[in-house]
Amino acid sequence: MKKRKQSAPSVASEAIYAQKGYYALTKNDWKPRFFSFLIDVCVMIAPIMIWNIIMMAVLGSIVSVSGMVIINIAIGILLILSILCANFYIYKQTGGQSLGMRIFGYKVITSNGNDCSNAALLRREVIGFAIPFLVLMYFLNIFGVVLYWAINGILVLTTKQQRTLPDMLFHTCVVGVAKQKRVRSVKPQPQYRSRIDLHLHSDFSANGEYNVEELFQLAAKNNMQTISITDLDCAKSNHLAKRMSALYNVEYIPGIEINCEYQGIRLRVLGYFIDYTNELFATIENESLVNEKRASIARVQKFEKLIGRHIDIDRLLQNNRFQRLPGELIAKHVLTRSEFSDCELLQPYLQYDHMEEAARKLAKDYFSYGKPCYVQVKYPLLEDVLEVIKMSGGVSVLAYPGRLYMSEPQLLDELVKLGIQGLEVFYSKHTQEEMKALMKYAMTHKLYITGGSGFFHEQGSARIGMTQCPKDGERIIQDFIEAYQ
Template sequence: MKKQKGEYGTIQRAKAVIAKRSSFYKQQGYRRAQPLGRDREAIEDHSCSYMIDLCIALLPALLWVLVFVLILCGILPVFLLTPMYWITLVLLVVTSFGLTGWFSLRSHGLSLGRFLTGMKVVRKDNKEASPMILLLREIIEVGIPVAVLGYFFNVLGMLIFWVLNSIVTVISPGQRTIADWILGTRIIYEPAVHIRFEQDVKKELELSPIDLHIHSNFSDDGYYSVEDLFVRAKEAGCKVISITDHNCVRANTQAKRLSVLYGVDYIPGIEIDCSFRGRRLRVLGYYIDERNELFDAVESESLKREKTASLERGRKLEEYAGIIVDMERLLEKTRFQNVSGKQIAKLIFEHELYRQYPLIQRYLESSSSDEQAIERFARDMFEEGGPCYVERTYPSLHDVLEIVHLADGIAVLSSWGCDQLEDRLIEQALAEGFDGIEVFSPLVKKETMTRLLRLAKEHKLFVSAGSDFHGPTHPQHYLGVTHCPKQALPLVEILTSASPNARER
């Protein structure tokens, strides 16, 4: 086992945070942007923000004051007074015209002061302002009063501008400044967004050299290509992996070739949905012959099932809420023939006409964000018990086990959903002909892993471990993080060293 090391420095982290916040704001954050009010707190925040930025712009003046004091004390010679005066003016131009404006346009409307107070410069319609507008605003707000008025009219010129700007700001709706009125901008409170770095999340998580449950973009919810997975597996220190896509074996042919190229051992795999005694299970097939025509039928039936369910969701939604979604058109854009309830909900909430529907309005008004409203709508409408829920039928466990075995594979019970399965049902399922159990996985609780390990030992079954890694679509799972303790690795290694006909041992 080894620990994940950090990858990013402070500057890189800051850039990533700013980019992520801007991306979030463009997608949906602008809808939740809060304009500045005239209450005391908002005025204090705005004033504090401006004073912080102003202090940064005036930093060269502090240098001038320090030199002047040292000259008065006789520490520095008098002839330095004139050159330091001109150096200070040049630095003031750089900090007031260049530094503040550059930071604002690079940070999409932020400044150090606005960053600390949670504010941002945007257009009047709350959309992000262009880089040129952001640069001009900082020149009007800071550059001109500090460098221009300060040079021609000394401190009096700056004070007159600041007093006039303060009066305009206080009496204007949303505390708009002179620059805001000229450029058509405003300052808003930026919606809060929680940003986590992957390296921080997993730096204390142990990475296993064996990961037998990984999904590529051949799965409907996978993200990375087969080669991307090998690159990441190599970086994570994995020695053996298996790509187990949902009801699809297409990744295996590529993976076998890439295994040699990247020096990572590979076990052909698949994960197949099935039903047993009214419950949905998943079967992991290892060492399968992916060329077997039975897997073509598995994929074909899966696509047909998902398409039928997607069309039915759309029909029920139209019947229940009067919202018409062109499901056929959506299905044309996905090779998996699956349009989930969440995808439908996202499409609806992005449509301005549908956002005016009373049903959608209720979710928007009672949620803290569009994202939360979408999640709640999708759960209430499309999950079990909802008016648009569609129950799908899956092949029987017996048939799926037979397919895996006919393809010379080893059938392993996936840990998916095992938290909700009682021991008796699992034992009944194992009796159907399983060869192993996925014991170690982030999909289940620690106590469930203990139960599964006990059952594997009692029935003398193979023990497997997998991360269920999908990529950014399932951000809580990390490649190589299987929750398999070091002392249990030898149990998993038995499976990785098995021969294709090991089930007949």
């Protein structure tokens, strides 16, 4: 059977559309698209309706005929302003939808699938539709306008992505906006809070909110039995944590979480029961800071080239304890400083009501994997990290391996052969399917089973003790702890 030939946009474009809740239009959409266009024309020439009402008032002797000259001039000016500005104003307020498009579920976006800036929408509407309307009406009367509309209609029916002349000129296109399914709200059920959490972060981690003592206060408040603070590439919290353990009557397991790389894949390994005084951990921390700073500078430089503006790296790194500039931090910087307010690339993000949401979107669009400003941080090799943990007397556990195992199960076999001794089966963001598969794998290969929330701060989705480990499952983690005590 022959495969059905793909129509434009390409499969890649369709994937981008689906990701953003759009869909490509087909020839079957001509009728609602036509009615959408008619509504927009009505918006453009709305002042004519006022003129009709006034004429009725004149015929009814409510308004004097002598005043019609002034009224005609006023209506004419209002009509020109309406043709030039009315639809663009609606586009600006709705983020790319005219009144007709909003009614029928369409939107104007760029040809590569991104939201249009206000400047692009202005050019498309004024230069592409309003000015031709006025010029053709003046020189050729209504026949010229209808001919121009007819040409655009033919292009919509015959071209890929159903683009009009203005769309081709300004690299835009019209897409459908998928309707959101209404889901009945369900009252959330309270989740079991495990008394063992072996994956917490203090303020020794870049995004950690609480200091070590505050974490123990939080643990004691929630009746925790055992915790481990596993800061990223840093073992410093363990010194203070050992003292806090006795003070707050919460058992403590020395830990660390280390970024590493295996065959180009970024992994994180949890080290438990480590000798945190070993100088190798200080070396890992120092190298991590250097590598993060290099990557941060490269990240900023790439974005500078993209927007054509200088970004003060020294200002960003000033008082930055970890010398780390993630995409979201760079995004917040440029979106909140006046010198970047006229950058065309930033315009769609400046329309957001909430800066946090805008920064997340900008970071995702430009700094995430595969995007223009993505920079790969240099990480130590997995083999070296496993060796360091082993030399310090610790146990190596692969952090939140759910997604990795479900996508590349054979890779986990390789990691176990290299020296991974356990899996973080229970984790706040694992699915039930992932935890079930990991549990089976760990039992089959006689690996240690641990659980942790990955808690950084109260703004995140993870909470201390929310590891998804059921009460009956705590015994398995307790067996691991007792084996090394």
